[in-house]
Amino acid sequence: MNAQVKTLIWLNRICGFVTPRMHRILSLCGEQDLRKAFPNLRREITDRFGADTAAVMADTYDDEGLLNREIEALERAKIKLVSIYNAEYPDLLKEIACPPLLLYCKGDIGLLKTRCIGIVGSRSPSRYGLDVTTTFAAALSQCGLTVVSGLARGIDSQAHRAVLDVSGKTIAVLGCGIDRVYPADNSALYKRIEDEGLIISEYGLGVPPNSFQFPERNRIISGLSEGVLVTEAGLKSGSLLTANDAISQNRELFAIPSNITSVRGMGTNKLIREYPHCAVFSPDDIAERLRISGHTQPASVMQLDFIEEKLVEALGFTELNFEELIQISGLGISDLNAVLTKLELLGIIKKLDNNYYGV
Amino acid sequence: MLAVIKSYGLEGIDGYPIDIEVDVQGGVPGFDIVGLAGTSVKEARNRVRSAIKNSSYDFMPRKVTVNLAPADTEKEGSAFDLPIAVGFLAATEQIPSEGLTDYIIIGELSLDGGIRRVNGILPLLISALQRGYKRFIVPYDNAKEASYIVGAKVFAMKTLCDVCSFLSGIMDAKPVEYSKYESSPAADKYGIDMADIKGQSAAKRALEIAVAGGHNILLCGPPGAGKTMLAKCVPTIMPDMTFGEAIETTKIHSVAGRTDGERGMITSRPFRAPHHTASLFSLIGGGAHSKPGEVSLAHNGVLFLDEMPEYNKKTLETLRQPLEDGTVTVTRVTRTVEYPASFMLVASMNPCPCGHDGSRFKECTCSPIAKMKYKARISGPLLDRIDIYVDVDGVDYSELRVSAPAETSADIKKRVEAAREIQRERFKGKGFYTNSRMTNAQIKKYCALDAASEKLLETAFTRFKLSARGLTRIIKTARTIADLRGAIDIQANDIAEAIQYRVRGVES
Numbered sequence: 117m118n119a120q121v122k123t124l125i126w127l128n129r130i131c132g133f134v135t136p137r138m139h140r141i142l143s144l145c146g147e148q149d150l151r152k153a154f155p156n157l158r159r160e161i162t163d164r165f166g167a168d169t170a171a172v173m174a175d176t177y178d179d180e181g182l183l184n185r186e187i188e189a190l191e192r193a194k195i196k197l198v199s200i201y202n203a204e205y206p207d208l209l210k211e212i213a214c215p216p217l218l219l220y221c222k223g224d225i226g227l228l229k230t231r232c233i234g235i236v237g238s239r240s241p242s243r244y245g246l247d248v249t250t251t252f253a254a255a256l257s258q259c260g261l262t263v264v265s266g267l268a269r270g271i272d273s274q275a276h277r278a279v280l281d282v283s284g285k286t287i288a289v290l291g292c293g294i295d296r297v298y299p300a301d302n303s304a305l306y307k308r309i310e311d312e313g314l315i316i317s318e319y320g321l322g323v324p325p326n327s328f329q330f331p332e333r334n335r336i337i338s339g340l341s342e343g344v345l346v347t348e349a350g351l352k353s354g355s356l357l358t359a360n361d362a363i364s365q366n367r368e369l370f371a372i373p374s375n376i377t378s379v380r381g382m383g384t385n386k387l388i389r390e391y392p393h394c395a396v397f398s399p400d401d402i403a404e405r406l407r408i409s410g411h412t413q414p415a416s417v418m419q420l421d422f423i424e425e426k427l428v429e430a431l432g433f434t435e436l437n438f439e440e441l442i443q444i445s446g447l448g449i450s451d452l453n454a455v456l457t458k459l460e461l462l463g464i465i466k467k468l469d470n471n472y473y474g475v
Numbered sequence: 476m477l478a479v480i481k482s483y484g485l486e487g488i489d490g491y492p493i494d495i496e497v498d499v500q501g502g503v504p505g506f507d508i509v510g511l512a513g514t515s516v517k518e519a520r521n522r523v524r525s526a527i528k529n530s531s532y533d534f535m536p537r538k539v540t541v542n543l544a545p546a547d548t549e550k551e552g553s554a555f556d557l558p559i560a561v562g563f564l565a566a567t568e569q570i571p572s573e574g575l576t577d578y579i580i581i582g583e584l585s586l587d588g589g590i591r592r593v594n595g596i597l598p599l600l601i602s603a604l605q606r607g608y609k610r611f612i613v614p615y616d617n618a619k620e621a622s623y624i625v626g627a628k629v630f631a632m633k634t635l636c637d638v639c640s641f642l643s644g645i646m647d648a649k650p651v652e653y654s655k656y657e658s659s660p661a662a663d664k665y666g667i668d669m670a671d672i673k674g675q676s677a678a679k680r681a682l683e684i685a686v687a688g689g690h691n692i693l694l695c696g697p698p699g700a701g702k703t704m705l706a707k708c709v710p711t712i713m714p715d716m717t718f719g720e721a722i723e724t725t726k727i728h729s730v731a732g733r734t735d736g737e738r739g740m741i742t743s744r745p746f747r748a749p750h751h752t753a754s755l756f757s758l759i760g761g762g763a764h765s766k767p768g769e770v771s772l773a774h775n776g777v778l779f780l781d782e783m784p785e786y787n788k789k790t791l792e793t794l795r796q797p798l799e800d801g802t803v804t805v806t807r808v809t810r811t812v813e814y815p816a817s818f819m820l821v822a823s824m825n826p827c828p829c830g831h832d833g834s835r836f837k838e839c840t841c842s843p844i845a846k847m848k849y850k851a852r853i854s855g856p857l858l859d860r861i862d863i864y865v866d867v868d869g870v871d872y873s874e875l876r877v878s879a880p881a882e883t884s885a886d887i888k889k890r891v892e893a894a895r896e897i898q899r900e901r902f903k904g905k906g907f908y909t910n911s912r913m914t915n916a917q918i919k920k921y922c923a924l925d926a927a928s929e930k931l932l933e934t935a936f937t938r939f940k941l942s943a944r945g946l947t948r949i950i951k952t953a954r955t956i957a958d959l960r961g962a963i964d965i966q967a968n969d970i971a972e973a974i975q976y977r978v979r980g981v982e983s
Contacts, residue, residue, distance in 0.1 A: 240843050243833070269843055301847060437868050438677040449680040450956065454971035461934050467979070469826050469833020470697060471677055471866040 119149045121199045122183060124218040126151060129186050129320045130179075131172050135332075138217050141165065151177050189321060193295055196221040198316075204228055212339040212365045216318040220294035223314035227285055230262045233402070234341035234362070236334075236355040237271025237348045242380045243468070245271060245348030248372050250278040252345060255399035257284025259408050264289060264340050266333060267306065267315075269299055271347055271355070276305055276313075286313040287340065291333035293323035334358040335365070342406055343368030345396070349383030356383050369394040370402055420464075423447065424455060428475065431465055435474035478565035478572050480558040481579050481608070483599045484543075484550055487765065487812035488726045490595075490602035492579075494544040495555060497562030504536035508559075510543030513551040522553075522584045523560045530588035530635045532569050539563065549810070551764050554593040557582030557612070560635055561642065570643050578630075579603050580638075582614045588635040592616035594732040597725050597740075600624045612638060619739030620729065622654040623722070658715040658742050665711045665743065667704070669884040674868060678705055681865035681976055683887050686712050687894040688955030689909025691798065691820035691860055693783070693978070696867025698830040702823040705867065706779045709821055710744040711884035713777075714892045720775045723815055727771050745776035747818075751785040759793050760805040765812045768805070770797045773818035783822040784852040791857060794820070798860040801907075820861065824853070834869055862911060862948045864978040894958040910954045918947060922954050927967040935974050949973045 127138045127150075144160060145153045154161075154177045162170040176182060190197065198204045198219045206228045209215050219228075235253055237245060253263050253275040263279045265272040267288040279286040288309050290298070294317040297303045309315055318336065319329065334357050338344045344362035346369075349355045362369045371394045374381020388395045396402055403409070420428065423445050430436060430444050438452075445452055456473065459465040468474050480495040506520040520541075527534045541559055543550050558580040565572040581599065583591040596617040601624060603611070610628045613621055618631035628650040632638045640646035669679060678694060678701075685692040686709060694702045716724065725741045728734050734741065749758055749769045760768030770778060780786060797803040801817035827846045831837040841849075899908045901921060913921065924932070936946060950965075952973035957965045 439674050439868065442676060449676050450972050451968070453677070453680075453975040454968040457931075457935070457971040457974040461931070461938055461974075463938070467866075467975075469866065470700075471868045472833075 117187065117197075118201075119151070120201050121197055121218070122187070123150050124199055125186055125190075125197075125320075126176065126183055128218055130176050130182060131169075133169075135216055135318060136214055137165070137169075139214060142217070190220075193321060194222065195294055195321070196225055198225055198228065206232075206340055208232075208342070209336070209339045212335060214335075215339065216336060219316045219318065220320055221314060221316045222294060222310045223312075224285075225314060227262050227287055227314040228316075228340070230285065231260070231406075231408075232262045232264045232287065232341040233406070234264045234337045234344040234358065234367075235271070235275040235347060236265055236337060236344065236358045237275075237346055238350050238353050238355065238380055238383075239268050239270040239272075240350075240380070241270045241274070241348050242374075242378060244374065244378070245380060246274050249274045249347040252347060252372070252399050252402070253278035254282045254284070256345075256402060257282055257286070259399070259403050261406075261408065262287055262313075264337050266291065266330075266337055267298075267302055267309070269302070271349075273302055273305055275347075276309060280308055280312055283312075288313070288315045289333050289336045289340070290315060290317040290319070291330040292325035293317065293319045293321055295321050296323065296325065298325040330354060331357050335361045338362040338365055338367050341367060343370055343402065345370040345372070345402065346384050346387060347372050348374060348381050349387075350380050351382045351386065353383045356387065359387055363391070368405055370396045370405075372396060420459075424459060427455065428459065428464055431473055431475045435468060435472045437473070438471045441473060476566045476568065478562045479576060480562040480565070481576050482555055482558040482581055483579055483603050484548070484554075485552070485595045485599065485730060486548070486810065487814060488595075488598045488730050488767070490599040491545075491548070492603070492606065492608075493550070493555070495558045495562050496542040496544065497559065497566045498540045498542075499535075499563065499566040500538045500540075502538040504538060506539045506541075508541045508543070510541075510546040511549045512543055513549060515553050516543070516550050516555055519553065519556045519559055519584075522556050522586060523563065525586040526556070526584040526588045526635050527560055527563065529586060530639075532564055532639070533567070534563075535567060537567075539566075552593065552595075553583035553591075554581045554595075556584035557590060557614075557635070557638065560584060561638060564639060570639050575642065578610045578612050578642075579608050580612045582612070582632070582638075584635060590614045590632055590634060590638070595730045596620050597623070597722070597729040597734070600627055600629070601722070601726070603627075612641075618651050619654065619737060620725070620734055621739075622651045623656060623740055625653060654739070656718045656721060656740065656742075658721075665707070665746075667707050668711060669708050669887055670881045672701060672704060672708065672881065675701060675705065678865050678867050679882075679887075681863050682709060683712065683891060684952060684955050684959065684976070685709075685821075685863050686819065687891045687959050688862075688898070688952065689819060689911040690862035690952060690955065691911070692822070692863040692865065693858075693861045694821070694823040694865055694867050695826055696823075697834055697869045698825060700867040700869050702867050703779075703781055706748075706777070706781070706821045706823060707746065708884060709777045709779075709819065710746050712887045712891055713744050713819075714888070714895050716742060716744055716775060724775045727767050727774055727814060731767050731772060733772070745773050746779065747773040747776065748779040748781060751780070751782050753786070753790065755787070755790045755793055758790055759797070759803055760812075760814055761807055763807065765805045765807045765810055767814045768803070770794065770803055770816040770818060771814040774815045776818060778818040778820050780820070780822045783824045784849050786852075788852055788854070791852075792854060795856055795860065798857075801912075822861065823867075858978055859944045859948075861978065862952050863976040865976055890959055893961065894955065897958045897961070910951050910958070913951060913954075915947070918950055918954075922950050922965055924950070924965055924970070925967070928953075928965060928970045931967050931970050931974075939974075939977065941977065945977055949977060952976055 127133045200217050249271050257279040262285040264287045265275045276286050292298045297306045338361040371384045371387040477498045482493045483490045484493045564570045592614045612630050615631040615633045621629045630648050641648050747769045758769045797816035803816040804813045826832040827841045828849045829840045832839040902908050953965050953969040956969040
């Protein structure tokens with residue numbers, strides 16, 4: 117491990133400094149290694165950052181044992197480190213204001229160098245929100261993009277899942293320590309992403325999910341990505357912060373329109389009013405804006421018989437319940453059930469709650 | 476003088492003979508009952524004393540010792556009053572003591588010398604008969620219950636005087652006439668009919684399949700959709716109870732003291748709906764005397780758990796053994812008892828705590844965590860024992876006004892009985908008679924699938940991310956659907972329909 121990374125671990129893990137402070141302290145020493153230069157810089161650090169900061173650093177800067185223990189802990193947890201000085205560090209992320217200096221990673225760090233799109237949204241989405249997230253995430257993933265999201269409940273998890281389901285690539289950016297699963301019920305998903313994708317965090321082992329860390333995490337999601345898609349967000353959703361980050365980082369912003377009566381889609385609709393060009397209606401819109409070709413739309417040429425066509429057509433207009441479907445199809449209950457299973461298996465229709473069906 | 480009277484005690488739903496020895500000697504007057512007698516047995520001395528005096532017999536101040544043998548099993552209940560009184564009268568030579576042991580004597584005494592009904596007559600008679608006892612003296616109020624036992628000579632008595640006159644040969648009595656078992660007519664049995672339920676075709680069909688194959692079923696739907704009403708209709712489409720089933724069920728109800736004197740026998744399938752605050756012991760059975768719980772009272776009938784996730788989780792988990800084995804073993808300090816508990820589980824739940832998740836009329840107000848916690852309250856192993864899951868429609872006004880005639884329970888029952896007949900034939904001599912109880916080996920044997928069905932199952936397995944157990948449930952359900960058609964082979968359509976009844980949403 118090179119000296120620069122060790123210095124970063126020292127600052128972050130042992131001194132407990134956050135990224136902005138690390139940036140400012142490192143700017144003092146220029147090309148030299150901070151730990152070597154520290155005795156000379158101590159006075160200046162005391163002047164600019166206060167005696168406490170300097171004292172913490174002075175206590176530990178030459179303590180190799182402490183540092184090695186920290187490094188061993190990271191190795192034991194199979195955590196890979198990508199610092200801003202490494203070749204693996206994504207160029208796009210370097211462009212943002214205050215880029216993370218050290219990324220704690222689990223999984224395939226090769227993904228950092230791929231073209232990424234962020235997909236974020238509400239933690240309590242509507243069915244519509246989940247549906248469009250699935251469609252867009254799967255389609256964009258099949259265009260060859262890596263989908264970046266935040267492993268939160270709702271839209272974020274759905275985006276990760278949809279990508280993994282089509283064997284695509286996905287990166288989860290955590291707002292807590294790399295070894296913490298938050299929310300805990302996503303532990304299965306965490307494992308899947310660790311195995312098939314990449315999990316990164318700016319925070320080292322054991323850092324709890326403090327609320328202020330999530331906006332900081334959002335800047336990394338947008339920073340890694342060429343564009344950010346907000347699929348559904350309420351007025352107070354944190355994903356609107358990510359959208360703001362995307363604008364300030366000069367990334368493309370995409371938002372999917374919601375029903376104007378939907379409380380859960382107010383935030384995305386507001387985004388569209390503020391930035392009218394961000395509205396997208398299909399994954400193709402995004403592919404076009406990001407100049408990506410080869411969108412592989414799943415071929416849906418299937419032979420349906422007369423009654424099946426009739427059902428699909430009727431469901432195309434509105435969601436219908438089982439009784440209505442009996443009327444429309446003229447089938448008996450058991451035959452209708454069989455037909456519905458077939459259509460469901462083909463992925464043409466979906467069963468909703470309360471015995472309703474929809475496309 | 477010493478007199479010995481034969482009586483019978485209960486151990487679970489089986490009886491065992493008890494010899495009641497009454498010894499009357501001179502000495503300091505007293506009345507002792509020994510042989511692990513419980514409080515209600517010990518109190519017999521007061522009832523016996525008053526009953527004897529009020530029946531114009533002499534209760535002499537002597538030293539009386541009553542022993543209930545075998546002396547090492549705990550005895551409870553008031554059924555020994557009558558034999559103790561008879562024993563005392565015989566020991567004091569107020570009635571002749573010859574031939575007393577030809578009778579099994581059971582009954583509770585009232586202070587005026589009358590005989591009151593006791594619990595558990597039916598199981599007592601059955602096991603006594605098996606041991607070769609033929610003549611019984613029982614309370615008059617238990618006569619109807621006892622009248623179903625062929626081969627027993629049952630004398631039903633109203634007072635202690637009658638018993639004494641009968642035993643002394645002064646009075647002649649006729650044994651109770653046998654009653655012929657007939658299942659009570661459906662109309663007045665349940666007071667509800669499938670035809671009363673509007674719409675809900677999918678749920679009705681699912682119930683029909685569930686009953687036909689003995690599958691447990693989970694109904695999911697918003698409040699007010701009619702889940703409870705649907706569940707109450709389940710017994711109306713179940714096949715009539717056979718005599719054997721009626722006896723089994725009555726035995727349990729008799730032990731629990733729930734038979735009524737007029738009918739004597741439980742002739743309609745029990746429908747038990749314990750409230751969701753029900754304790755573990757009330758559900759499974761237990762208490763100081765290991766009484767049968769709701770699962771046993773629902774034997775051969777329906778156990779309905781309304782709002783299943785509201786039940787205490789531990790309580791729900793205890794259902795796993797009875798669901799698997801059809802019996803429940805209740806172990807308490809004093810005894811271990813095995814009760815039959817072969818019931819059909821009908822459970823209902825809302826889609827979320829507020830009940831409006833996915834509704835188009837009302838906004839759901841539950842947080843995602845609340846929803847998850849709600850669903851997680853029904854554990855995977857328990858869900859594995861539920862073959863059919865069906866959504867119940869939220870009903871809107873126009874549907875409530877529909878006047879189109881719906882199928883009656885009687886029509887559906889005919890189809891169910893036909894399907895049951897096929898299964899009975901199939902599982903002859905296997906110890907069970909419904910598809911739901913098939914083992915994996917039996918599924919292989921009886922549920923051969925053609926290529927199209929295999930393909931369908933395989934697609935469904937990957938597409939819907941089914942578990943291995945989920946697959947088994949679908950095949951079992953498909954077997955029942957085919958039976959309902961009267962078909963020998965399972966076809967792809969049966970599988971397709973069964974897939975619609977898979978557990979969704981609850982299982983992740």
